[in-house]
Amino acid sequence: MHRSSPSRHPTLLAGLALSMIALASCDYVRLLRPSVLKQLNPRVVRLVDELPAVDQQNEAIVGRLFPHGGLAHAEVGKDGVMRSRIHVPPNQFLWEPSVIVMPHGGDLELEFQNEDHNFHMAFLPSTGARQVVELPMHHGGRARIHLDQPGLYWFGCPVANHAGRGMLGLVMVKGDVPADAKLDRPKQRRPGH
């Protein structure tokens, strides 16, 4: 990849500024910072380059690359419950957002809105029993799930092959195990350090 300086491309720079204004209230504006762009390695660039062709249904491939509905942080309520909203847009077989970040383990309340012309279901990981929410077209649903350990959990639409066409999502639970579960040894180096 060629990392050209934005200053040598006045048109790009102007466009960048415009976009930043347009997206000032949006987290995604951070992606446009030169400092972020500089961090992109060639593999990530190739993925980003591929996106226009695989972020729509039935373009480069039959379905779309998942999880492609963006990322959102669950909000922690006064009651300690984390909450997030997930939207199903028309004709996309997509969860928006498709990556939900929980700052730590606990209860996550999800509110779904199905704006699609298809019947969907949300099939959710939860300790105790997996949960499912039916989402008839133009209806919503709500579920409270419990995830108590750091890691990556999968959710998806179990109707037909909606999952294969894009309706897969992830819940990322950040955080650590309780102190008394940790190994008695000095702090260790982790990968990348």
Next chain:
Amino acid sequence: MKSMKLLMPNGALVAALCTVTACAHQPQSPVTEQGRAFTARDAAETHAAPDVASGVTADRIARARGEPQNWLTYYGTYDGQRYSTLDQVSAGNVKSLKLAWQFQAGVIGLIASPATFAFEATPIVVDGVMYVSGWDGYVWALDAATGKMFWRYRHAIPLDVPLCCGNVNRGVAVASGKVIYATQNGHVVALDARSGTPVWDQVFVDVRAGESATMAPLVVKNMVLVGSSGGEYGVRGHIDAFDIATGRRVWRRYNVPKPGEQGSETWTGNAWQWAGGTAWITGSYDPELNLVYWGTGNPGPDFDGDARPGANLYTNSIIAFNPDDGALKWYYQTTPHDVWDYDGVNENILFDQGGRKLLAHFDRNGYLFVLDRANGQLVRASKFGNRVTWGDIDPTSGKVTVRLTPSAQGTEICPGPAGAKEWPHASYNQQTGLLYTPVMDLCGTFTTSRQDFREGMPYWGGGAAASKEGNRGYVKAIDPATGREAWSHEFPHPVVASTLSTAGGLVFIGESTGEFDALDAKSGELLWSMQTGSGIHSSPITYSVNGKQYVSVASGWGGWMKGFAPELYGETRGSALMVFALP
């Protein structure tokens, strides 16, 4: 610059980005449904299990051989014999054994370790109710006579849980009205045995350190004992005890000492911090001596011994400890300074012979160790593996002479990296006085490479590629009084299922290609066989309900196939518990 073109195309970017949540306009629709358990069956058709578990106490488990209709603890009895006095199914009538019922769980959606999950659990049976665990956090309570489900429970397991080998669980423990198990991500969870709802939940390993859990807990007195997995991640192995009533931790013992502690002289520098010595197979227990016997795993890194000079205590050891506080009574290290990944985790079978209290341990290094279980003194070491080239062990002194070690360019050594016997268990038949063990006959090419430790990453210090050709398996009957083989039955692939021996003169065994077999305990002759459809890497049990004897086996190929039967990697998968009885 291509990525810039993507990011700046005439406003399309803005439009595209604004479809995402942060900026999107979301039309509101009526919320019509609240989340519910996955199938209607969960809500409408499952029932409370009969209250059979509240009467199970440690005292009753200690006398479990007196109630052979039940399988009350992981090995059936505290002594680890996997021997049942049930004799309705016998060498004379086993030909008529038929499928009574089966339970199938399958897999829904994405799971951790999707190519290697396996059905390895030993069920527990109490007065007609069977409790069995699976991959990915599952526990089921079933009617042991019909297979009808009473309840199920699932602990959500993350996709990125640091498993070494497979998404597996080897079983639950039952006591005081609770079903207790260790989840793959290291929670000890106690469920109400009637309803399957959680009573307490304690975290006992650190997934960020590469730890996990796969073994079945052991109930001792008022406690439940669990051991850690993760020996391929440079962890410090440990065994923890929790109070059954409250879930409160009673003690934790590390299997590898810190500097200054007893045994630390067998380590140098910081190596103890990544020392291994995990405890991923359930121990056995002698209530009279008040000693728990547990096997410990390989040191870390697995193959690069130069990274950890010394004997590396108490890795690859049989340890005997006091269950009240976890204090070590004695140890016997079967493979000092292991550089072949010959974990010493395999079961310890307690039996008495000639007035002596003995212990038998088929080690992965290819030798059977018979010890005096009161003091850990060696009675005899004898070779049971077919091809054993890594070294020799003197039968009476136990002195180890190493012949072959891993090298940078690779060394061909036998047995292979999973040893001459995988974790599945041997049994001891009180009628014949023989031990029956599954055996793997394969070799491997072992290499070393220097590796810096990084927390949460595999820490092998090399690798081992198991041989793909010429691999064989056996069930061997061995006389513990002499170490000699009474008979041997050969199979076309390594045998990685547990044996079950019964007073009906039978030895049950599962094959890696799915056959479930009954052998004559006296001769090893094949008397009955049934194809279950997927390889068997589990432990058959027997029990009875209303006077009818059942034999069950979990069928579902997986686990560390690369180590124990690489020629069968990618074979058909399954997840069925099959239960047999006479018509």
